[in-house]
Amino acid sequence: MDSTLRDGEQTSGVSFVPHEKLMVARMLLRDVNVDRIEVASARVSDGEKTAVAMICRYAQMTDAIGRVEVLGFVDGGRSVDWIADCGGKVINLLSKGSLKHCMQQLGKTAAEHILDIRREVDYAHSKGLEVNLYLEDWSNGMKDSPDYVFQMMEGLKDCGIRRFMLPDTLGVLNPMQVMEFFRTMLECYPETHFDFHAHNDYDLAVANSLAAVVSGAAGLHVTVNGLGERCGNAPLSSVQVIMRDQLGVKTSICEDRLNEISRLVESYSGISVAPNQPIVGENVFTQVAGVHADGDNKDRLYCNDLTPERFGRKREYALGKASGKANIEMNLQELGLELEPEQVRQITKRITELGDRKAVVTQEDLPFIVSDVLKHTAPEEADKVKLLGYMVSLAYGIKPLASLKVSINGEEFTGEATGDGQYDAFVKALRRIYRDKLGRSLPDLLNYAVTIPPGGRTDALVQTVITWQDENRIFRTRALDADQTQAAINATIKMLNQIENSR
Numbered sequence: 130m131d132s133t134l135r136d137g138e139q140t141s142g143v144s145f146v147p148h149e150k151l152m153v154a155r156m157l158l159r160d161v162n163v164d165r166i167e168v169a170s171a172r173v174s175d176g177e178k179t180a181v182a183m184i185c186r187y188a189q190m191t192d193a194i195g196r197v198e199v200l201g202f203v204d205g206g207r208s209v210d211w212i213a214d215c216g217g218k219v220i221n222l223l224s225k226g227s228l229k230h231c232m233q234q235l236g237k238t239a240a241e242h243i244l245d246i247r248r249e250v251d252y253a254h255s256k257g258l259e260v261n262l263y264l265e266d267w268s269n270g271m272k273d274s275p276d277y278v279f280q281m282m283e284g285l286k287d288c289g290i291r292r293f294m295l296p297d298t299l300g301v302l303n304p305m306q307v308m309e310f311f312r313t314m315l316e317c318y319p320e321t322h323f324d325f326h327a328h329n330d331y332d333l334a335v336a337n338s339l340a341a342v343v344s345g346a347a348g349l350h351v352t353v354n355g356l357g358e359r360c361g362n363a364p365l366s367s368v369q370v371i372m373r374d375q376l377g378v379k380t381s382i383c384e385d386r387l388n389e390i391s392r393l394v395e396s397y398s399g400i401s402v403a404p405n406q407p408i409v410g411e412n413v414f415t416q417v418a419g420v421h422a423d424g425d426n427k428d429r430l431y432c433n434d435l436t437p438e439r440f441g442r443k444r445e446y447a448l449g450k451a452s453g454k455a456n457i458e459m460n461l462q463e464l465g466l467e468l469e470p471e472q473v474r475q476i477t478k479r480i481t482e483l484g485d486r487k488a489v490v491t492q493e494d495l496p497f498i499v500s501d502v503l504k505h506t507a508p509e510e511a512d513k514v515k516l517l518g519y520m521v522s523l524a525y526g527i528k529p530l531a532s533l534k535v536s537i538n539g540e541e542f543t544g545e546a547t548g549d550g551q552y553d554a555f556v557k558a559l560r561r562i563y564r565d566k567l568g569r570s571l572p573d574l575l576n577y578a579v580t581i582p583p584g585g586r587t588d589a590l591v592q593t594v595i596t597w598q599d600e601n602r603i604f605r606t607r608a609l610d611a612d613q614t615q616a617a618i619n620a621t622i623k624m625l626n627q628i629e630n631s632r
């Protein structure tokens with residue numbers, strides 16, 4: 130049972146508007162195909178009533194109304210009426226599963242509470258509603274007041290409740306306790322359908338869900354992206370893959386829609402999914418280490434049963450300082466490029482250099498890097514102009530200064546200049562070397578354009594294209610780097626080599 134629209138909405142800061150609730154409900158029922166959804170708490174607001182009515186209308190039309198559930202209170206029939214008004218057919222009645230909650234929150238004895246619940250159940254049945262019962266705070270009930278829990282079960286087992294829903298409301302259990310408590314419940318009530326409702330306060334919601342199923346739970350409560358009160362509930366996607374891969378339990382879920390529903394809920398809730406969240410996180414199908422890429426290339430040696438294709442996703446091989454040749458080859462193959470080993474080596478070297486300087490290199494950047502490395506760069510030994518070292522300064526209130534050392538046709542020169550910006554200072558120092566040491570002038574700077582490669586990210590690479598012109602020729606060179614000035618300097622050195630090569 131997916132409770133994204135009820136418990137998930139109890140995430141701090143999350144509030145779905147009615148049409149969002151309808152969209153999520155529709156995708157959960159029709160595409161992801163969860164068995165049941167809990168869509169709201171009764172009596173909350175008029176907007177919530179509109180949303181529940183919209184969902185019930187949709188579910189009625191698609192024959193799914195029995196799969197739509199609404200949490201209701203033991204409140205003398207008010208929740209039942211509210212749900213029935215919306216067209217709902219199932220109430221998940223919230224009752225107290227620990228003596229503490231019963232006595233201190235409701236101010237009732239167990240016997241009084243049981244009587245109230247039985248009246249509520251009868252009334253719900255009279256209105257044509259099916260009833261499931263939450264024993265709220267059941268986990269603490271089993272720890273502190275097990276007699277109370279069994280008094281409740283005894284008092285309620287014969288009144289037509291379809292499912293008893295056992296919540297670890299405060300997320301305090303561990304898997305061993307879940308197993309012990311479930312086995313105890315099932316020993317006493319072997320024919321009863323028990324759901325387990327986990328909370329993630331100790332980061333054990335998924336492990337506890339697994340333990341519950343192993344111990345005989347017939348249903349689990351989950352939410353998309355693990356949304357829910359405080360630390361949330363067990364994430365639908367994680368629970369699904371554990372059921373299938375680890376326990377061999379068959380579910381109705383369409384796994385290839387899990388990513389889609391995760392994105393939808395991420396967008397509507399405004400709560401981002403962690404990049405390392407299993408199944409649906411951005412990074413979870415990305416191999417970073419070069420050795421892993423090599424192993425996958427040879428025989429999928431670093432792949433497990435969680436193949437991205439199951440979830441409508443793709444495996445990627447990250448680019449950065451940990452990329453090896455194999456990693457880059459896989460990315461080049463993806464682009465349909467077949468290059469010489471030496472070319473792959475040069476590209477690998479460039480990506481490693483960029484990664485070393487913390488640049489985030491994306492696959493979308495790759496075509497630009499390939500072009501950057503292969504188009505302009507002659508083999509290094511053939512470079513007639515080499516930048517041997519440089520320093521550019523930037524300080525408030527003082528003009529930027531550039532100091533550089535270059536080798537031109539095998540001879541070394543140094544120069545310094547100030548300028549209106551770092552690049553301007555660099556170019557002025559170069560011009561000074563060419564004029565004073567070689568008696569030559571450099572072409573005029575016609576254009577200087579800095580862009581982000583299409584598809585790239587602002588925090589990653591920038592592309593600088595510089596255009597120079599002498600009397601009758603135009604030189605245009607491009608370079609890519611994480612740093613804009615460095616990119617411009619690289620493009621300038623490429624341009625100087627073009628000039629030398631054309632002399």
Ligand SMILES: CC(=O)SCCNC(=O)CCNC(=O)[C@H](O)C(C)(C)COP(=O)(O)OP(=O)(O)OC[C@H]1O[C@@H](n2cnc3c(N)ncnc32)[C@H](O)[C@@H]1OP(=O)(O)O
Nearest residue numbers: 170171172173174200202203204223224225234235265358
């Ligand atoms: C399993 C869970 O996560 S429980 C979450 C249930 N869902 C929600 O709380 C949804 C959001 N809640 C709301 O909008 C409101 O709290 C409402 C509409 C449900 C009730 O609002 P109010 O009438 O203003 O009451 P309030 O919010 O102060 O809730 C406390 C009352 O509920 C009572 N209550 C607590 N649990 C239950 C229960 N299971 N059945 C009936 N009443 C209950 C308390 O005893 C208290 O009553 P009192 O004021 O007579 O002492």
